[in-house]
Amino acid sequence: MAWTSRFGALNLCGITLAAVFVAQAALACTHDAGWQEMTAESHNSGEASIRLPVDNVPLNQPFEIEVSVCPADGAPIERFTLDAIMPAHQHGMNYQPVILKSGDGAFLADGLVFHMPGIWRISVSALVGGETHGYFLDLKIR
Amino acid sequence: MRGLLTFLVFCWAVMFGASYASATGLLLSEDEIGLVLSHGPWPMESASDPSNVMSGNRDAIELGRKLFFSPVLSSDRQTSCASCHVPDLNSTDGLPRGKGTRSLDRNTSALYNLRHNRWFGWAGQNDNLWAQSLAPISHPDEMQLSDQGLKRSLAVSEFRGDYEALFGTLGDDDPQQVLVNVGKLLAAHLETLETGRTAFDEFRDALERGDLETAAVYPAAAQRGLSLFVGRGGCNFCHSGPLFSNGEFHDAGVPYFIEPGRVDSGRHGGIKALRASPYTLDGVFSDDPGKTGAWAVQNVITQHSNFGTFRVPGLRSVAETAPYMHNGSLSSLDAVVEHYSNIDMERLHADGEALLKPLNLNDQQINDLVQFLKTLSAPLPEL
Numbered sequence: 001m002a003w004t005s006r007f008g009a010l011n012l013c014g015i016t017l018a019a020v021f022v023a024q025a026a027l028a029c030t031h032d033a034g035w036q037e038m039t040a041e042s043h044n045s046g047e048a049s050i051r052l053p054v055d056n057v058p059l060n061q062p063f064e065i066e067v068s069v070c071p072a073d074g075a076p077i078e079r080f081t082l083d084a085i086m087p088a089h090q091h092g093m094n095y096q097p098v099i100l101k102s103g104d105g106a107f108l109a110d111g112l113v114f115h116m117p118g119i120w121r122i123s124v125s126a127l128v129g130g131e132t133h134g135y136f137l138d139l140k141i142r
Numbered sequence: 143m144r145g146l147l148t149f150l151v152f153c154w155a156v157m158f159g160a161s162y163a164s165a166t167g168l169l170l171s172e173d174e175i176g177l178v179l180s181h182g183p184w185p186m187e188s189a190s191d192p193s194n195v196m197s198g199n200r201d202a203i204e205l206g207r208k209l210f211f212s213p214v215l216s217s218d219r220q221t222s223c224a225s226c227h228v229p230d231l232n233s234t235d236g237l238p239r240g241k242g243t244r245s246l247d248r249n250t251s252a253l254y255n256l257r258h259n260r261w262f263g264w265a266g267q268n269d270n271l272w273a274q275s276l277a278p279i280s281h282p283d284e285m286q287l288s289d290q291g292l293k294r295s296l297a298v299s300e301f302r303g304d305y306e307a308l309f310g311t312l313g314d315d316d317p318q319q320v321l322v323n324v325g326k327l328l329a330a331h332l333e334t335l336e337t338g339r340t341a342f343d344e345f346r347d348a349l350e351r352g353d354l355e356t357a358a359v360y361p362a363a364a365q366r367g368l369s370l371f372v373g374r375g376g377c378n379f380c381h382s383g384p385l386f387s388n389g390e391f392h393d394a395g396v397p398y399f400i401e402p403g404r405v406d407s408g409r410h411g412g413i414k415a416l417r418a419s420p421y422t423l424d425g426v427f428s429d430d431p432g433k434t435g436a437w438a439v440q441n442v443i444t445q446h447s448n449f450g451t452f453r454v455p456g457l458r459s460v461a462e463t464a465p466y467m468h469n470g471s472l473s474s475l476d477a478v479v480e481h482y483s484n485i486d487m488e489r490l491h492a493d494g495e496a497l498l499k500p501l502n503l504n505d506q507q508i509n510d511l512v513q514f515l516k517t518l519s520a521p522l523p524e525l
Contacts, residue, residue, distance in 0.1 A: 062437055
């Protein structure tokens with residue numbers, strides 16, 4: 001199976017992880033200490049940032065993250081999804097995190113489990129005005 | 143605290159460099175030392191199992207041990223847990239596949255360090271030790287005793303008094319509850335079976351405290367094998383942490399077929415069985431109102447790539463528990479290392495782990511890895 005189609009399958013898993021939210025209004029992304037900026041997949045996607053556990057991401061144990069998404073035009077987020085994969089290993093997580101909306105443009109994802117050491121990519125997507133915007137952050141887990 | 147110690151070892155290594163390390167007999171790089179530290183400390187911290195009210199209860203542990211050796215739990219009154227988990231064979235049966243009333247589909251696993259598992263069985267069909275412990279009692283190919291039969295058998299056994307002292311009057315219990323209670327007694331015993339400290343643990347702890355003189359006692363061949371284990375071999379991606387297992391499920395390139403025309407679906411079937419089980423941490427038989435650990439059964443994902451994957455076994459005392467793999471198809475540690483060295487890429491799952499590649503190890507490297515694995519052996523607890 002081609003690399004891209006494998007990731008297509010992983011993305012389908014990601015869609016099943018989706019939680020659908022409608023934010024009333026998007027606020028500016030936080031740049032407070034402890035937050036890391038995610039990389040936007042498109043230059044017109046605005047910003048997203050992520051807050052990881054204070055004591056590092058644990059190996060093979062559930063943990064929680066916060067994500068703040070700020071579309072460029074400040075429009076409301078109609079749908080938010082989150083997934084994580086190991087690009088070099090071509091697999092994702094074995095457990096489905098629970099995603100909750102915690103504020104305007106803010107989301108809480110609980111129950112992520114990174115079961116192997118190495119590079120994990122956390123990807124989020126936000127549907128805004130009928131257009132999907134993607135963001136990612138790579139983490140090295142030991 | 144551990145982070146600080148790791149940092150101190152790192153600083154030490156930076157300050158004094160590899161030349162001093164090699165002069166003291168230490169063959170590992172700074173990065174490798176960091177990875178080695180992640181395989182400890184040992185023993186791990188452990189607490190009572192909140193899902194099992196008998197966990198840690200001394201009377202329950204003793205009764206569980208007696209029941210483990212008793213044929214009272216079988217329909218033929220001749221079979222006990224110890225018939226397959228043989229004390230003289232380090233809690234295995236020494237066979238490729240288990241031997242119940244017919245040849246079973248998988249290898250009989252050893253019973254050490256179980257209390258730290260997230261999943262139980264090669265396919266992870268249970269999420270707790272008491273559920274796994276009760277399974278062979280009613281299994282049609284193993285002890286073949288129904289819930290009602292178990293209650294009747296226990297009622298006329300020498301164990302009735304001890305059982306009632308712990309659970310109350312046997313006659314009042316629903317037969318299914320009796321089965322669960324017996325599972326919890328067996329689990330209370332099994333969770334005490336922990337392997338001791340090993341030559342590897344002495345080496346690892348010496349590195350952590352910067353005691354290179356003690357560390358240098360660890361054999362050079364084992365150090366070279368360990369270097370392969372955490373380095374080029376990539377073994378530690380799955381065999382991680384103090385147990386040398388991440389407790390999850392991977393395709394190790396072992397044939398799917400149990401016999402012509404019949405395949406072992408591994409984790410795929412394990413998740414189906416798990417979801418159908420009344421005995422999970424999320425179920426009514428758990429004694430834990432907080433449902434600690436139930437997140438795993440609640441959130442586990444069914445994936446196509448689960449098919450033909452099996453739980454990564456821990457490696458502590460692995461040299462004492464041959465044969466190996468879920469179907470016992472490899473008779474020795476040498477054979478296991480050679481299997482990974484020459485792994486069949488055509489056999490690996492198309493959606494599976496992309497990590498595995500033939501390692502093409504030479505004879506010395508195979509021997510080094512085996513020598514390292516042998517340093518994970520320790521005095522084993524009595525069953």
